[in-house]
Amino acid sequence: MGLDFNVSEWNPAAEHIFGYTRDEALNKHAAELIVPPEAREHIDKIWQDLLDKQGGTRSTNTNFTKSGREIMGEWYNTSLVSHDGIVLGVSSLV
Numbered sequence: 001m002g003l004d005f006n007v008s009e010w011n012p013a014a015e016h017i018f019g020y021t022r023d024e025a026l027n028k029h030a031a032e033l034i035v036p037p038e039a040r041e042h043i044d045k046i047w048q049d050l051l052d053k054q055g056g057t058r059s060t061n062t063n064f065t066k067s068g069r070e071i072m073g074e075w076y077n078t079s080l081v082s083h084d085g086i087v088l089g090v091s092s093l094v
Contacts, residue, residue: 001090005030005047008089017073017094019066030092034063036070050079050090063094 002008010025018025018034025033035043039061046057056078063073073094080089 001030001092003051003087003089005090007033014094017065017071018063024066034065034073036062036064046077047090050077051087053079053081053085053087055079 006027007025007030008027010020010022014025015021020033031040031043042059043061046059049055049057056076059075059077061073061075063071065071075092075094077090077092079087080091081087
């Protein structure tokens with residue numbers, strides 16, 4: 001994901017898990033696609049920590065699929081940092 005939390009890559013596994021095709025997910029705000037509104041504050045805190053280079057995070061979160069089905073996702077997120085210390089984006093694995 002880019003610094004704006006928009007999806008910059010969406011692989012076949014994400015398509016399978018969440019039901020959105022790559023084309024549907026690209027350039028969309030990730031939280032708006034799969035995060036329930038009541039979890040948004042928690043996710044925003046994790047996102048800010050990643051942008052502040054607070055290291056990788058692990059979390060278990062309720063997510064939603066394209067069809068509206070609730071699933072539990074176990075996430076590992078880490079900042080992607082350039083050689084000169086600038087955060088370029090975030091990698092998220094579920």
